Amino acid sequence: MAGLPLDAVFLSVSMTVLILAGTVKGVIGIGLPLITIPALSFFVGVPQAIAIMSLPILITNGYQAFASRELPDVARRFWPLLLTLIAGVVLGTSLLVTLDEQILYAVLGSAVIAFGLLNLLNPSFHLPARSELWLSPPIGFGAGVLGGLSNFFGPPIVVFLVALRLPREAFVAAVGLAFFVGALPLYGLLIVYGVYGWAEALASLAAVPPVLLGVKLGERLRRRVPQDLFRLLVLGLLIVIGLSLLRRAWF
Template structure:
């Protein structure tokens, strides 16, 4: 954790910004935090720092919605796929795969940013296809999570394609991210990248993250959500491109 100690101010600022993004958009905390922290430390160490803030803020988001029980019953095949995919890819972030993980993270961010900037709306998933498409989307998300620490692709487009009401979608995102965070934590712990000391550092990162979430909720009421999202995705695109080139160099 020497990189963390050397960059405490950057870590605090990163989680403040990541929390702000989540407060405005309902997602993006791990994406922003891991993307920025990977500029100064290995991706597995950045992912370990994200565990506690991501878990608690997403549990909060999941619990605040109106229909947790029905969503769990509907989405459990996808969630099981997330766990299976994450554990199947366990260890990708650590050791000799660090450079590949950095490139993978960059590519994942570029894809995610492109979806956001182009306002691509995925086609509606037919109800009869959820039983097989959900586990596939979950497993793919798990593999991306294991390789990059980021769990938005393809989980977010899949959930958006289910035709959920706004509040249900926000709660479904919180549910998906909670399960993904737990699966990632288990994967990191199994690979030795998340130990009690690292968990303690992650707990300290919770304070600026929560402060950022509250600030983001204020910004959401004061600033056009469309303008904010465009700026967010443009910044994410540049960050992802930089990480991809750095990882492949």
């Protein structure tokens, strides 16, 4: 696979990262690209890391959305967010292939740190239902730009949905649907821009089994490990990764 390192260090680290990220996904329902993209980007470029994670992200989020009975209600409720999400992805992906790599590291690191801190602080603010209609489009667009740049749409969307205090099942379905809808144009544009080739496609296919293994492990851990403790450990790890990316961007 031209352009991808296949030495023992890369393969062993990648396998560990994929299983760990899948485990996190199995425990808390999100976090797959937040862990894998920063970690893989230390070995390959950010665009390549995003391409490698395409199939695992599509498969896990598609399952999360389409296996839920909440899907029809969620789609009707959040269609403005989904439409502007797609528009933001188009802009963000165009920036992904033209921006200086140091800027990409800075954006990705800042976003990871912000996501970790917001969840550690656990803001208790509540958005009234009447604000949902006018907030959905800008939230969707901003999440799309971020997703196009870094392959994760989580920070704006997750904070928005938490603030709306959605029931658990509706929250999981909404997150899965948004991430799935945003990922489709992102990966299509990566093919158009020449970032996603046969090498990345094969690597992405190879990444699916360890991620799914991690998801199964996460489902078991969710029943045995206190979720609050596990969540704190995960968020702490994300902040460390974000700081490392900022250091790489600056120096």
